[in-house]
Amino acid sequence: MDRFPKGRFWPEAAGLSVSAVSLGVTLVWPSWIELVFCVDPDRGSGLLEWIIVVVSFTVSVCVSVLARHEWRRSMTLSAQLLEGTGPGSGQV
Numbered sequence: 184m185d186r187f188p189k190g191r192f193w194p195e196a197a198g199l200s201v202s203a204v205s206l207g208v209t210l211v212w213p214s215w216i217e218l219v220f221c222v223d224p225d226r227g228s229g230l231l232e233w234i235i236v237v238v239s240f241t242v243s244v245c246v247s248v249l250a251r252h253e254w255r256r257s258m259t260l261s262a263q264l265l266e267g268t269g270p271g272s273g274q275v
Contacts (some may be wrong), residue, residue: 199243202240
């Protein structure tokens with residue numbers, strides 16, 4: 184039996200990676216938005232950067248909780264199937 188999670192875990196892990204990178208880049212280099220997109224949406228106040236930090240942190244925490252839940256669920260199902268007590272085993 185394959186013990187690697189399938190389904191929702193991988194998109195959640197990818198979302199966590201993207202939001203964590205966004206968080207880190209914005210904390211280390213706050214002016215990346217102005218340089219990459221050649222616009223200054225907050226006119227130098229830094230508000231947009233702090234919004235990105237807060238949103239990225241919130242998304243990172245939420246997605247990491249979801250990914251952890253999916254990982255643990257797949258490990259539990261995998262262990263049950265190996266023991267012969269999981270769904271479809273015929274045992275109650």
